[in-house]
Amino acid sequence: xxxxKRLSGFLWILxxxxxxxxxxxQAGVEIAAAAKANKGVLDTKMFWYIIIPxxxxxxxxxxxxxxxxxxxxxxxxARDSEHLV
Amino acid sequence: xxxxxxxxxAGTQGLMKVIMASSVGTLIEWYxxxxxxxxxxxxxxxxxxxxxxxxxxxxxxxxxxAGFVVRPFGALVFGRIGDLIGRKYxxxxxxxxxxxxxxxxxxxxxxxxxxxxxxxxxLLLRFVQGLALGxxxxxxxxxxxxxxxxxxxxxxxxxxxxxxxxxxxxSLGVILTTRKVLxxxxxxxxxxxxxxxxxxxxxxISVYIRLRMxxxxxxxxxxKEGKISKNPLKESFAHKANLKMVLLALFAAVMGQxxxxxxxxxxxxxxxxxTLSVEFEQVRYLLCIAILAVTPFFLVFGAWSDKIGRxxxxxxxxxxxxxxxxxxxxxxxxxxxxxxxxxxxxxxxVSKAIAVAASGDSTITTTTVKAFTDGSSMKTVKKETVLADxxxxxxxxxxxxxxxxxxxxxxxxxxxxxxxxLYVTMVYGPIAAFLVELFPTRIRYTSMSLPYHIGNGIxxxxxxxxxxxxxxxxxxxxxxxxxxxxxxxxxxxxxSVCFVLGMLFLPSKNDENVMD
Numbered sequence: 001x002x003x004x005k006r007l008s009g010f011l012w013i014l015x016x017x018x019x020x021x022x023x024x025x026q027a028g029v030e031i032a033a034a035a036k037a038n039k040g041v042l043d044t045k046m047f048w049y050i051i052i053p054x055x056x057x058x059x060x061x062x063x064x065x066x067x068x069x070x071x072x073x074x075x076x077x078a079r080d081s082e083h084l085v
Numbered sequence: 086x087x088x089x090x091x092x093x094x095a096g097t098q099g100l101m102k103v104i105m106a107s108s109v110g111t112l113i114e115w116y117x118x119x120x121x122x123x124x125x126x127x128x129x130x131x132x133x134x135x136x137x138x139x140x141x142x143x144x145x146x147x148x149x150x151a152g153f154v155v156r157p158f159g160a161l162v163f164g165r166i167g168d169l170i171g172r173k174y175x176x177x178x179x180x181x182x183x184x185x186x187x188x189x190x191x192x193x194x195x196x197x198x199x200x201x202x203x204x205x206x207x208l209l210l211r212f213v214q215g216l217a218l219g220x221x222x223x224x225x226x227x228x229x230x231x232x233x234x235x236x237x238x239x240x241x242x243x244x245x246x247x248x249x250x251x252x253x254x255x256s257l258g259v260i261l262t263t264r265k266v267l268x269x270x271x272x273x274x275x276x277x278x279x280x281x282x283x284x285x286x287x288x289x290i291s292v293y294i295r296l297r298m299x300x301x302x303x304x305x306x307x308x309k310e311g312k313i314s315k316n317p318l319k320e321s322f323a324h325k326a327n328l329k330m331v332l333l334a335l336f337a338a339v340m341g342q343x344x345x346x347x348x349x350x351x352x353x354x355x356x357x358x359x360t361l362s363v364e365f366e367q368v369r370y371l372l373c374i375a376i377l378a379v380t381p382f383f384l385v386f387g388a389w390s391d392k393i394g395r396x397x398x399x400x401x402x403x404x405x406x407x408x409x410x411x412x413x414x415x416x417x418x419x420x421x422x423x424x425x426x427x428x429x430x431x432x433x434x435v436s437k438a439i440a441v442a443a444s445g446d447s448t449i450t451t452t453t454v455k456a457f458t459d460g461s462s463m464k465t466v467k468k469e470t471v472l473a474d475x476x477x478x479x480x481x482x483x484x485x486x487x488x489x490x491x492x493x494x495x496x497x498x499x500x501x502x503x504x505x506x507l508y509v510t511m512v513y514g515p516i517a518a519f520l521v522e523l524f525p526t527r528i529r530y531t532s533m534s535l536p537y538h539i540g541n542g543i544x545x546x547x548x549x550x551x552x553x554x555x556x557x558x559x560x561x562x563x564x565x566x567x568x569x570x571x572x573x574x575x576x577x578x579x580x581s582v583c584f585v586l587g588m589l590f591l592p593s594k595n596d597e598n599v600m601d
Binding site: 061064 | 144150154325329332333335336539543547550551554557558582585586589590591592
């Protein structure tokens with residue numbers, strides 16, 4: 001189970017980075033398309049200006065989670081609060 | 086009766102008082118927060134420019150989302166205060182902030198009167214609401230959990246978990262009653278303000294109750310012993326051991342719970358009302374019935390989690406949601422799809438009315454009423470403006486559609502919403518106990534509040550906003566209605582990632598000792 005946890009860490013890092021890239025790429029494509037069609041430019045910009053700043057730090061958090069998993073930090077989950085702090 | 090059983094009874098009675106006092110305030114805060122969401126369409130018309138109704142609706146949803154986005158900041162600010170000065174006074178403060186801002190929303194003049202100031206003020210007040218709610222929930226859940234015995238913590242904290250759903254129910258009930266009493270015209274004109282204004286009285290009652298509450302015994306104990314954290318923020322997030330648990334709570338539990346919560350209660354409403362065009366009152370009635378019927382299950386799953394563990398129930402709810410969302414929404418769509426129904430020609434009608442304004446412009450209103458064999462009906466109103474000045478561009482015709490479900494359709498739709506909220510009770514019922522058990526007392530308020538409000542507030546709260554956007558983006562010239570189910574991919578994807586993470590990483594049993 002621990003090997004699976006460690007291996008999956010790489011997947012979470014990839015997922016976090018991939019999500020950031022996809023968001024940025026999709027925002028670029030949609031904003032450009034809206035500007036070209038001269039339709040819904042404000043709506044499109046508003047959507048992405050909300051989504052990107054909110055989800056980028058969260059996805060970085062997912063990468064950090066993946067990194068901890070990769071390094072085996074979650075092999076033993078603290079069951080006693082004394083081991084937490 | 087033996088001394089022990091008398092003491093137990095007195096203890097349970099005292100605990101129920103604690104739970105009720107905490108729950109009433111939390112319920113009112115959720116009411117304040119959701120009253121905005123429940124009236125998103127009305128608010129869009131009042132506070133945002135109406136040149137483009139979709140833009141106005143999206144802007145209203147964005148403002149709604151703003152309330153969710155700032156919740157994690159509220160969790161940090163008030164979580165810190167709660168871990169430093171105590172649970173009781175912190176959530177008294179959040180209650181006052183929430184009530185004050187809701188009351189103020191009810192008083193702001195509309196876009197027609199003060200222009201752009203209207204959406205700006207609404208946005209600011211939504212920020213205050215979000216901050217207050219960010220501080221409230223963690224405090225209330227911590228407060229109840231710290232009073233509860235370990236063997237029944239899931240059950241007792243589940244009372245706090247009912248408050249979000251009941252707050253939503255209360256907001257729907259107040260809106261329906263106000264609309265019924267005042268009539269649709271007066272409600273749309275000024276009556277929509279009343280549910281916001283009423284909040285000030287609810288808050289006054291709640292403040293009175295909370296002032297009579299004592300501080301959490303665990304917090305009082307560590308305060309007496311001088312063990313309060315000097316910097317709970319630093320302790321929560323700068324220590325790797327704690328940060329690891331914060332990340333685990335967010336990605337392996339709360340993020341999935343958030344999307345299931347908001348799909349079942351909010352996206353379902355958006356889908357039925359906007360995509361299916363079901364009539365305003367029918368939507369709210371069916372939501373109210375489903376919510377009322379499903380609420381006891383929060384306690385059932387909370388209590389069950391004390392016996393079989395929190396993880397099994399939460400992951401079970403996530404898996405059911407992932408597997409059944411699409412079939413459920415397809416079945417919901419079929420209930421209100423006029424193309425799938427047989428029209429009764431003799432009961433259908435088309436009428437036309439022409440109104441000529443002083444400017445010479447005329448408005449042609451075509452009303453089409455269709456009755457179907459299953460008892461459902463649909464009204465389509467098309468408004469076309471013919472300008473006197475032929476050199477000006479012809480304005481786009483406006484079409485509004487209202488669908489009335491048949492009696493069978495109404496109850497089936499209620500059942501589908503009930504099932505979705507049942508998943509909510511599975512993922513949300515045990516989660517307060519789960520989070521409380523994950524963190525020690527000295528940093529509990531801060532540590533549990535942040536993942537909760539990112540997962541629930543951001544991943545969950547943005548569900549209607551993102552899903553509506555996905556549906557809009559799927560609209561093409563060939564398919565102007567777009568793919569009605571494409572919005573579901575967002576909650577399904579997030580819930581799936583959370584399910585895999587939860588199954589892999591979450592422990593079957595948390596630390597039951599919360600007195601540390």
